[in-house]
Amino acid sequence: MMLAIENLMNEHQLILKYIDLMERYTRHINPAVLFAKADSFIDFIHQFADDFHHAKEEDILFRYLEVPNVLTHCNPIPQMWHEHNKARAIVEDMENAVLNHQLTMLVVAIHQYAKLLQEHIYKEDNILYPMAERSLSDAAKTSLLNDFVETDMRLDSASIWQKYQTLYTELSDYLNEAV
Numbered sequence: 001m002m003l004a005i006e007n008l009m010n011e012h013q014l015i016l017k018y019i020d021l022m023e024r025y026t027r028h029i030n031p032a033v034l035f036a037k038a039d040s041f042i043d044f045i046h047q048f049a050d051d052f053h054h055a056k057e058e059d060i061l062f063r064y065l066e067v068p069n070v071l072t073h074c075n076p077i078p079q080m081w082h083e084h085n086k087a088r089a090i091v092e093d094m095e096n097a098v099l100n101h102q103l104t105m106l107v108v109a110i111h112q113y114a115k116l117l118q119e120h121i122y123k124e125d126n127i128l129y130p131m132a133e134r135s136l137s138d139a140a141k142t143s144l145l146n147d148f149v150e151t152d153m154r155l156d157s158a159s160i161w162q163k164y165q166t167l168y169t170e171l172s173d174y175l176n177e178a179v
């Protein structure tokens with residue numbers, strides 16, 4: 001498997017861990033704490049999932065796959081864009097729920113986001129990424145990896161990973177102590 005795809009899949013694993021933790025917060029903690037911690041989850045979604053992960057997926061991988069004659073069997077990219085945009089709309093619902101202190105709306109949005117992302121990540125890991133692996137030429141794979149490396153350097157990948165792994169540990173520890 002090409003390194004660029006492995007990196008995206010590793011990022012998916014952290015996103016899935018956050019989703020699981022977010023859902024656990026909805027089941028095991030009082031509403032005041034959920035509202036207090038929601039901003040941390042939303043920050044992760046915006047900064048890690050959207051700005052960092054999607055900077056490589058949407059801005060680089062999708063661009064390579066949208067080149068004519070790369071995906072000859074079918075093209076799942078429009079569906080991936082649709083799901084990314086749907087996720088962004090759900091995050092907006094989360095933000096509005098926090099702003100308006102609407103517990104039910106927040107919990108519903110968290111569960112909608114979790115379900116959508118779990119299914120979406122499955123599709124990317126098991127359909128889109130293997131399709132990219134088969135469809136891209138060796139030269140395109142090398143160029144794609146170089147673009148990923150450049151993006152990781154520009155966005156300071158190491159500090160982003162450190163920040164959100166540390167935040168995950170803090171949020172997880174807090175929940176474990178509260179339960």
